[in-house]
Amino acid sequence: MDSDVRLLESDRPAHDAAPPAAADERSTRFAGVTARLNSFADPWRARLGIGGPEGDALAVWLLSRVPMLLITWAVAWTGFSYTAKEPHGYASVWQRWDWLRYQGIAANGYTLHARHGASIAFFPGYPIILYVVHFVLRSWVFSGLIISLVTGAIACLALVRIIAMEAEAAGLSATGVRTAARDGLLLFVWAPAAVFMAAGYTEPPFLACALWAWIYARQGKWLRVGILLAVGSAIHINGLFVLAGVGVLFLQSRPGGLRGWLKGWPLVLPVLPVAAFMVYLHKLTGSWNAWEHAEATGWNRHETYPWRTLANTWHYAFGRGMVAENAWEYQLELVVTFIGIALAIWLAYKRRWAEFVYVGLSVGTLATSHVYLSVNRETLSWWPLWAILGVWCVRRPWFKSVYLTFSAPIMFVIAYMFLSGKWAG
Template sequence: MSPIEQDAPDAQEVRGVRDGAPAAPGPAALPDPALPRPGLPGPGLPGLGLPGPGPGARPRRPRILRLDAADRDVLTLYLFTRVALLLTAYCAAWLFPPDSEAHRPEPFASVVGRWDWNHFLHIARDGYFPDDPAARPDEWDNREAFFPGFPLALRALHLLVGDWTAAGLLISLVAGAVAVLALGRIARLHLSGAAGARRAVLLLLVSPCAVFLAVGYSESLFLAFALPAWLAARHHEWRLAALLAVCATTVRVTGLFLVAALVVHFALTARRHGMLRRLPWLALPALPPLLYSWYLHAHTGDWMAWKHAQERGWYRRFHSPWDSWSTTWQAAFGHGYTTPYALVWQAELVAMVVGLVTTVLLVRARRRPEAVYIALSLWALGTSYWYMSIPRATLLWWPLWIGLASWTLRGPRRLAAWLCLSAPLSAVLAVTYFSGRWAG
């Protein structure tokens, strides 16, 4: 594993999205596609069926603490899916014990705490460079590959909670709630009414890798900063966006891709709104990676120790994109690996195709900032020896879930088709994780 890594709307709402969405204007009508001007329809995402804000729409200042009915619906849906995952974990513990002759299930902490969680736990408990060698006995530990944001939050919350596993789950629970609220509000900038927000959140929460939003991994915490940062940027709250992006880059290196998207969005919109003086704020998110590199250099003499740890542990040395695709294809279909590993690489290939198609549609729709964000993610994950953790990365691609939400809102059959594809995969992957059979 790598770190670099509903209610259905009523018929009237669906018809409003399908028939009432304005067409995207041409370049001459809208010089700046990133934000609609008064009296002009937004550019939307026509390739994904995602309309932009309607005529005359102006971005409203974000309501940070006030929850409306749509927000409460999103949180209710989020809590229902958390209960579903808890039930899945309970059943997996009883059905798939490590010992087939066991009469008791694994401890709950073992069921939910696997793979990357152990890296975060060791960092939070012992630090990156513990004085006691016994605290880091494995020469392949490579914990430097993991950015310090999640371990710092884990260590801080552990002082209050007292149990490491409970602290990790609580971080993901709260951070996930913040993330889905922000996703719903971003979706409402593009889609009609609260149905669009519920739909985008639903599709994220039943996506194949959704289990990683519930366990002690860094995806939920990253989204809790990244999505509000993007929402703030859409409302031209650049200082707030920059400060939230600082937190995002502390959690994952993917935060730098978010910063690139923010810079592109700033370049497309700031001159019109007279906000060029805000530009220096967007340099702040580079500070956490620089400080982390400095910290690692002080202990190892290597400014890129986090990158080299990824290379040692997860084969993330640079290879051309076509070589990476070829190697992953051979691993998936060359019958050289056991079937669980081969299936994981098949999923990697599918996720890469989904990412490429999404990026192309975003470019065609002139959603340049979002296209940059996903393209940089694909470049980072698609130029290693082979693909790894791309399905998990889809959790961080908010334009994908908003675009799919718009597509499914065009007819109930589309939603049924997507759920019949995604929900079983989500359940299978959750059981695979909780039973300790996750291969990639």
């Protein structure tokens, strides 16, 4: 086939080809335009620190938004009644599930009355951010989408740096480090739960805080760590899990003497917003465990033995009492939970104690609840997983294709379910 193509090209009349002089002139003009654009952009790239892997991160993140737009278009036209003559509203398909809770809190504050669990189960950090952005944009749904777009990009910039650090520690070459960072991020944006990085959910802003806090902890910049994790803890309770891992990093820095230990005082900051929220809930409800009660009432989250959790989830996944589409979600939760357990075991085997503490707490709390729930979403915050997979993509080039072959269809299904109003974990 290639030889036939070359033969056909060689038989074309001479006047079909551009004159050499004209081609050279166009090439020179294009090179000049490119040089001028680069001369304008390079100082900004250097100032913002988005050269090299960071530039790759922004490109991968922005390109990954295209599939989300295509899925939105598909759901708006096909996800609802087949008798409809017009598509569903493009913006309204993103107003689903927890987003409605966050919007309600931002617009009206907390309430103790709800059909499915009280709004006090949700931390106030994200609703505060949403309120501020809405004050400028005057649209709740687009405020949520813009927050996710911007903070998701910030999180991706941090993730490529973390993956690059892990790749360097693994002994990869400079080219291998950049490839690992790019591929690890590519797997992240095509994760099964990737829709939650686009929706008005807490994952993007939480990761933006947590990932950069982890980087600064590796650098010993504890004040920045404390401030970022304080914001992260106000957004999500998992900020305290990150704090536990960061605490291990602080101990591994071997602080010496009183002055060395006092350098870690900012690590107290992340506890303050959580404590303040609990005090607020006590004044609102008269109970110190109001948050845990709201979680148990609304989502049946309460501590059980791990074998009971496994049995309950198995019953939901393969029993006859669950709606099929919901049972499929629980089947996925089973698979992902065991991936998380394997990740924690691997981190312990490698003596990566800081990462082990964070991932162990994350997986452990979900694996000892009443049922495996939202574990799929939780994988987005397991940055050691994406670092490991990024390195694997360099050492085993076939792995990326295998991963995308399995993950991309599941990602589409979960996004389609979420946007069409079905439960998506």
